[in-house]
Amino acid sequence: MSADGVETAVGTAQTPELTHFRDGLPRMVDVTGKAATARTATAEAWVRLPPEARAALEAGTNPKGDPLTVARLAGLAGSKRTADLVTLCHPVPVTGAEVYVTLEAAGVRIEATVRTTAPTGVEMEALTAVTVAALNVYDMLKAASKAIEITGVRLLAKSGGKSGTYAAPGQAG
Structure with missing residues (x-):
């Protein structure tokens, strides 16, 4: 039972140990012992107009x-x-970032690639970049229409770190 009286089953055979909770309380994962490695993440978002x-x-x-x-x-x-903005996200030194915002037939496409050399990755930084960019497109165009939609926020690719390389379906690895 946790300190607030809620039964928990952390670390049992039924549930895996939670990385961002200990004794029922949220925590930031300690990455002190992890080696700093080169890491890159690319994300996209769409703004339907x-x-x-x-x-x-x-x-x-x-x-x-x-x-x-x-x-x-x-x-x-x-x-x-x-x-x-992301409560349990580690602050990482962003060593490089590109954000591309293009008008396409389906709407505004936003793609961001973020790089670091750190003990943890930059997936959240890339996802935040495209989301904040999309919110700014909405803010800048909301006088023309309130029916603008932000969609398709997703990780396209990442490299580096213990989990290795990831490429979303349809993306080159």
């Missing part, structure tokens, strides 16, 4: 300015602030 928002973007008549440029800058800033 209704016709009126797309028209404002294509015509350059958006009163707030260029949403794609603002989104790119916001994504870069977001990659560096991930530990402030």
Whole structure:
């Protein structure tokens, strides 16, 4: 039983030991003993635009300015602030980041690649970058339409660390 009176089954045969909880309490995993290695992660997000928002973007008549440029800058800033937003995420030194924001037939596609040399990965930094960028596209275009949708936030690839390489289905490894 945990300190708050809730029964727990941490570390039993039925449930694996939880990495971010100990004795029923949240904790940050200790990575002190892990070697710093080169790590990279790439993520994407989509912003689906209704016709009126797309028209404002294509015509350059958006009163707030260029949403794609603002989104790119916001994504870069977001990659560096991930530990402030994701509660149990380690702050890692972002040693490189690129954010690409492009208008495509399906909407605005955002892709971010983040790199570090650290004892833990940068998947959350890449995911935060694309999410923050997408939120900024919404913010910049919301006067044209409130029906804008943020979709398809996902990890495309990662490398480095104990878990090795990952590539989402359909992605080159």
